[in-house]
Amino acid sequence: MPYLVAAVVLIGLIAALNLLLTLGVIRRLRAQPAGAHTDGAPSAAPQAGLRPGTRPELFTATTTTGEQITDSDVYGLVGFFSAQCTPCHQIAPHFVEHARTMGRDRVIAVIADTDAELLDLLSPVARVIVEGYDGAVQAAFHNTWTPSVYLMGRDLTVVAAGGRMTDLFSEVRA
Known part of the structure; x- marks a missing residue:
């Protein structure tokens, strides 16, 4: 009987942890800017290369x-x-x-x-x-x-x- 109680408690803790992680992911997704990607690209590419205000090198x-x-x-x-x-x-x-x-x-x-x-x-x-x-x-x-x-x-x-x-x-x- 004590093994059964320990197993139920362990499963409950795992379920609670899973719920917390899921809520964290949802909160992060909601924090991202909204808006449909209407220009054909499924998601934004990582910012690479030159930033606004900079110039390309000589070429x-x-x-x-x-x-x-x-x-x-x-x-x-x-x-x-x-x-x-x-x-x-x-x-x-x-x-x-x-x-x-x-x-x-x-x-x-x-x-x-x-x-x-x-x-x-x-x-x-x-x-x-x-x-x-x-x-x-x-x-x-x-x-x-x-x-x-x-x-x-x-x-x-x-x-x-x-x-x-x-x-x-x-x-x-x-």
Whole structure:
């Protein structure tokens, strides 16, 4: 009989601990900012690379059309994509939508590895650079995550950065 009582008490304690942990998780989830992810990405990417107010390092890169681009050409929208990245393919149409409003000369898209689908989608609205993960533009932005998007000001500093298009424009409005 004492073993049965000990087992019931132990199970009760485990259940109480489980309930406390579940309530803690729910409280943390409620503390996160609300809002649907309407730009195709399922969740925000970890903040990587340059922060608002900083500038990319010096770089020179060549686009798929042979145009030379330097760090002084990054006024507007800059996006980093990868061929194997599902969220990259999900936000690319939203990137294109915003790029169309800015004009091709104010948009740079960097694709890590060659991806015909992304290249075809981005080329009409952006100056596209295809380079490896250790390429000049990736290094200049300290970029280690895809997708990453940056809104660059006239003074060539980062105005907003994030892993979704909504990250850019919510920071600008705030």
